[in-house]
Amino acid sequence: MKPGSIAIVGAAETTDLGVIPHLSQIQLHADAALNALRDAALKPADIDGVACAGEMPTNVAHYLGIVPKWVDGTSVGGCSFMLHVRHAAAAIGAGLCTTVLITHGESGRSRIGALPRTIPPASLQGQFEAPYGIYGPPTMFTIPVLRYMKTYGVTEAQLATVCVVQREWAAKNPRAMMRDPITVEDVLNSRMIAYPFRLLMCCLVTDGGGALILASADRARDFPRKAVYILGTGESVESPMISQMADFTSSRAFRVAGKQAFDSAGIRPSDVDHLMIYDAFAHLPLYGLEDLGFVGRGEAAAFIAERNTAPGGKLPLNTNGGGLSYTHTGMYGMFALQETVRQVRGTAAAQVKDVEVAVCHGVGGMFAASGTIVMADRQP
Amino acid sequence: MTQRPLPEITPETRHFWEGTRAGELRLQKCSACAQAYFPPRPFCPQCGSRDVAVIRASGRATLLSYVIHHRNVPGFVPPYSIAVVQLEEGPRMMTNIVEVEQTPAALRLDMPLEVVFQALNEEISLPLFRPAASSPSARGSVA
Numbered sequence A: 001m002k003p004g005s006i007a008i009v010g011a012a013e014t015t016d017l018g019v020i021p022h023l024s025q026i027q028l029h030a031d032a033a034l035n036a037l038r039d040a041a042l043k044p045a046d047i048d049g050v051a052c053a054g055e056m057p058t059n060v061a062h063y064l065g066i067v068p069k070w071v072d073g074t075s076v077g078g079c080s081f082m083l084h085v086r087h088a089a090a091a092i093g094a095g096l097c098t099t100v101l102i103t104h105g106e107s108g109r110s111r112i113g114a115l116p117r118t119i120p121p122a123s124l125q126g127q128f129e130a131p132y133g134i135y136g137p138p139t140m141f142t143i144p145v146l147r148y149m150k151t152y153g154v155t156e157a158q159l160a161t162v163c164v165v166q167r168e169w170a171a172k173n174p175r176a177m178m179r180d181p182i183t184v185e186d187v188l189n190s191r192m193i194a195y196p197f198r199l200l201m202c203c204l205v206t207d208g209g210g211a212l213i214l215a216s217a218d219r220a221r222d223f224p225r226k227a228v229y230i231l232g233t234g235e236s237v238e239s240p241m242i243s244q245m246a247d248f249t250s251s252r253a254f255r256v257a258g259k260q261a262f263d264s265a266g267i268r269p270s271d272v273d274h275l276m277i278y279d280a281f282a283h284l285p286l287y288g289l290e291d292l293g294f295v296g297r298g299e300a301a302a303f304i305a306e307r308n309t310a311p312g313g314k315l316p317l318n319t320n321g322g323g324l325s326y327t328h329t330g331m332y333g334m335f336a337l338q339e340t341v342r343q344v345r346g347t348a349a350a351q352v353k354d355v356e357v358a359v360c361h362g363v364g365g366m367f368a369a370s371g372t373i374v375m376a377d378r379q380p
Numbered sequence B: 001m002t003q004r005p006l007p008e009i010t011p012e013t014r015h016f017w018e019g020t021r022a023g024e025l026r027l028q029k030c031s032a033c034a035q036a037y038f039p040p041r042p043f044c045p046q047c048g049s050r051d052v053a054v055i056r057a058s059g060r061a062t063l064l065s066y067v068i069h070h071r072n073v074p075g076f077v078p079p080y081s082i083a084v085v086q087l088e089e090g091p092r093m094m095t096n097i098v099e100v101e102q103t104p105a106a107l108r109l110d111m112p113l114e115v116v117f118q119a120l121n122e123e124i125s126l127p128l129f130r131p132a133a134s135s136p137s138a139r140g141s142v143a
Helices: A025-039 A057-064 A080-093 A124-128 A145-152 A156-170 A184-189 A217-222 A252-265 A284-291 A300-305 A333-345 B014-021
Strands: A006-013 A049-052 A070-072 A099-107 A192-195 A207-216 A228-237 A274-277 A357-364 A369-376 B026-030 B052-056 B060-069 B080-087 B092-095 B112-119 B125-131
Touching: A006 A025, A006 A080, A006 A217, A006 A333, A025 A057, A025 A099, A025 A207, A049 A057, A049 A080, A057 A070, A070 A080, A080 A099, A080 A207, A080 A228, A080 A333, A080 A357, A080 A369, A099 A333, A145 A156, A145 B060, A156 A184, A156 A284, A156 A300, A207 A217, A207 A333, A228 A252, A228 A333, A252 A284, A252 A357, A252 A369, A274 A284, A274 A333, A284 A300, A284 A357, A333 A357, A333 A369, B014 B026, B014 B052, B014 B112, B014 B125, B092 B125
Parallel strands: A049 A070, A049 A099, A274 A357
Antiparallel strands: A006 A207, A006 A228, A099 A207, A192 B060, A228 A369, A357 A369, B026 B052, B060 B080, B060 B112, B080 B092, B112 B125
């Protein structure tokens, strides 16, 4: 893909966000899709490519009455939508389709029409992790952190600071689920979930969805909204088992996806005006900042504590409040992408001034997958 | 008490579970590149060679990282550790650290560990790890 040759021309979240017991999962996809179609002044008949995760693209295309000639059901967890953006950009560039709809919908909290969460007992994870009492992401995603903290001398208070700073961003966002200010003491005194992780270091569990529409940048002026250009993209996977992650202080998938995205965009970390790093737990921004090259090894906690990523700081990070305070349906990556689009368009609740280049970095599974998208407000 | 989730043995993992039932921790080793590896598969994940052998591991390991889980899970009494250990032969595996207080003070990273086997039924014995006998924090001596 030539940098800037593909654009996001429509973007929207579900009408409601947080607790939505009156909508099933497939309708959350549809609600977000209809909002994004309105944003782009398009009808379902204008869409010829469909990508989604959680639901099969078959279900979403049929439900919305779309006749696709390109589909992508890549489902590698919460960053699936970053991979969809990458694949869609390549497909549009190759002439396989012209107008792609990417949807997310998840009834993560109310569990209406949701898919069952099970680990097959014959899978490698079922045989070699499930018997040890793993119980959802708080017992797996969190395991590497004590090693990271020992290696770099990072304290529990520094880990808590990540949550405090993100709550400052959330306080500016009326759609954020958690907006009341918190202190490091509040975080450290919240209920212990899986030492060293307290409740406030873990993401929310919510209902919601989002959708994106991509088209060739040549058509950007055909749409009512300011186009957001795709400059570069990257993706990778590592292991479905946290116990087999090669380095507990750094994610290989982050490094591979991030390098591809930055190299293909032709940018360096110093070029980035706004950053989203998928924060299912408090340590994710630390790994992301280091693995993407924004700071050196072991420097991320101090970087955040010194308020570089806070409101007014030089590298605004997770400006919607993140998975920790904004919303987290289960596959949060779509919401990170939505915030990046809003910031580049200049329409965010906590708008950062003059965002020209923005990076949106996602994780899937427990450091199992990653996708990185570089967006810009203009073609290079 | 409801039991832990039971693994379902596959043809590629049978040697491992037969080993734990016999009181052995079995890994595989590539004859081409000499790499020991885990979890089981009948080829080397490093070089792709199918020329691999089952080896008996020493059962010695060190504590790489862990969490102490505080919520109720069927088959477990919280708080309990969920750990990843570094085996002497190189590979890593998830396990629970047992026969030691489930506290940050007692569970020190890099502490030496040794394997023990817990029979869940006639077919499945689970490899767990405890402080090594020579370790200063061995069973019963934790402050």
